[in-house]
Amino acid sequence: MRYFIELAYNGKNYHGWQIQPDVVSVQEKINHAISTVLQLQIEVVGAGRTDTGVHASQMFAHFDLEKEIKGDIVHKLNSILPNDITIYRVFLVEEEHHARFNAESRSYEYKIWLGRNPFLLDFSWQIHSQQLNVSKMNKAASLLLEYEDFQTFSKVKTDVYTFNCNVTEAVWKQEGDLLVFHISANRFLRNMVRAIVGTLVDVGLEKITVDNFREIIESKNRGNAGLSVPAKGLFLTKIKY
Incomplete structure (x- = not known):
């Protein structure tokens, strides 16, 4: 059983x-x-x-x-x-139902608190004294749905058979000072979400443009992407079978 x-x-x-x-x-x-x-x-x-x-x-x-x-x-x-x-x-x-291999999609959320909040220290990345252009971050995030190869956002030393992922959702939603990135895909690479968020934050800080973000994806070079944001803001929120 x-x-x-x-x-x-x-x-x-x-x-x-x-x-x-x-x-x-x-x-x-x-x-x-x-x-x-x-x-x-x-x-x-x-x-x-x-x-x-x-x-x-x-x-x-x-x-x-x-x-x-x-x-x-x-x-x-x-x-x-x-x-x-x-x-x-x-x-x-059912006997053949497998927790890993039968999962059709996985969803993550990454939480950013725009300011200081002592009660969310363990569950968000807190950014203060900096403004983010959320509109540009969403324009860049939408590009993720156009690609399959996400080697750019993968850990360099990782044993995977392919860097291909089918991303079906990638969007930032803001409620007051809470900014949440929602992303869903059939599979994720190691460190992928945290690297994507770090690069999208660079877009929001206007360190790079939306066009630069596309170039970074196409480069397939982790060194071109942004930092890996703190793990404490990342939540696995849904697994669909």
Whole structure:
């Protein structure tokens, strides 16, 4: 039997989703909790990876079990897990349904606070004393939908079979001092969203033009793109199956 887990986490205290030696990861905490509750060695498979410090308001993972789960496993898991990880649902799916490979799209948000806010320090990148031209940032962001190869925004040393991604949404929305970048695609490269945001902020600061942004995409050279913005403003918000 294959079970899916829907969960969320605050990534501040974790070195990303995936288990790594000598550091604490979200996947490690989930494995420990499920193994403890079920009294079996369980290893979950995540829908993807988030980097160190990145948050997820919706994440899915799956695990296999030979017997049906009895009782309120969600309550039991949440009683074991730290407060910065929450399980929402555990539910049965088709045997072949895969948390990672069956995901059709993933959506991220990146949050920028225009000013100072002590209550959002862990969940946004705060920019003060600088004005952003959001209209130009949106013009540049719309160009992302015209391209498939995003090598420019990928970590240089990464083991991937292709740099191609199908971006279906890329837009900035502003409510008062909160500026949020929404982006959806079938897949994302390592560091891709944070590099895109850093380059779009350069457009907003008018360090580069919208035409420059297009040239940067076409260069396929990470050195031409902007900085990788802080992880704390990035949220995995939706996975569609």
